Amino acid sequence: MIKLFVGLGNPGFEYQGTRHNAGFWWIDALAEQLKVTLQPDAKLQALVARTQIQGETVWLLEPQTFMNLSGKSVAGLAKFFKIPPEQILVVHDELDVAPGEAKLKKGGSHAGHNGLRDIHAQMGSDQYWRLRLGIGHPGDKAEVVNWVLKKPSPDQRDAIHDCIGRSLQAVPDLLAGQMDKATRLIHTHKKPNKPPASPLLQSPPSS
DSSP: OOOEEEEOOOOSGGGTTSGGGHHHHHHHHHHHHHTOOOEEETTTTEEEEEEEETTEEEEEEEEOSOGGGHHHHHHHHHHHTTOOGGGEEEEEEETTSOTTOEEEEESOOOTTOHHHHHHHHHHTOOOSEEEEEEOOOOSOGGGHHHHHTSOOOHHHHHHHHHHHHHHHTTHHHHHHTOHHHHHHHHHSOOOOOOOOOOGGGOSOBOO
16 A cells, blocks of 8 residues: 655745646645645655554655755655555656646656656665656757746646546555556546545544
């Protein structure tokens, strides 16, 4: 099962709405769904929340180190609480996936994503799960840095948030370790509906 949900992004008001912060958007939506509040943790240099779901401790984490140093927070929490890579899900923006789509995968290259690059280095492993939220590609490699640090168009923003809503429906499967089922749900491109909340997401939060 997934015990640590990580969203990647850059801290600060000026970055809040930028494509590179899609991972933060996902974690914020999950925190709202779980009714937990992310709190600053100076030692981890991150915003952190902890809750209990069916007797298991589950963590939410948003590194506040800026993207290129994301691994410090992830590895710090994972190593202290002995969470193995295969029980970690890192949610991040993905240039090679269209806005409105998401892909779930385990392991593999960081593909030039600086947040993943640092997590690879700090964890000493690539065997964690990634939820790749599509932000599209500018079409010119030279424009990539500018692209990820700008806000998406309203249509793209709506597509990304629709995708976040749909992928959150896979959280009960992610928590249960039913990764094949979660993958099928996430890879099905359709408008999110709002079914009754799963019992997995109704456990009272702990501080």
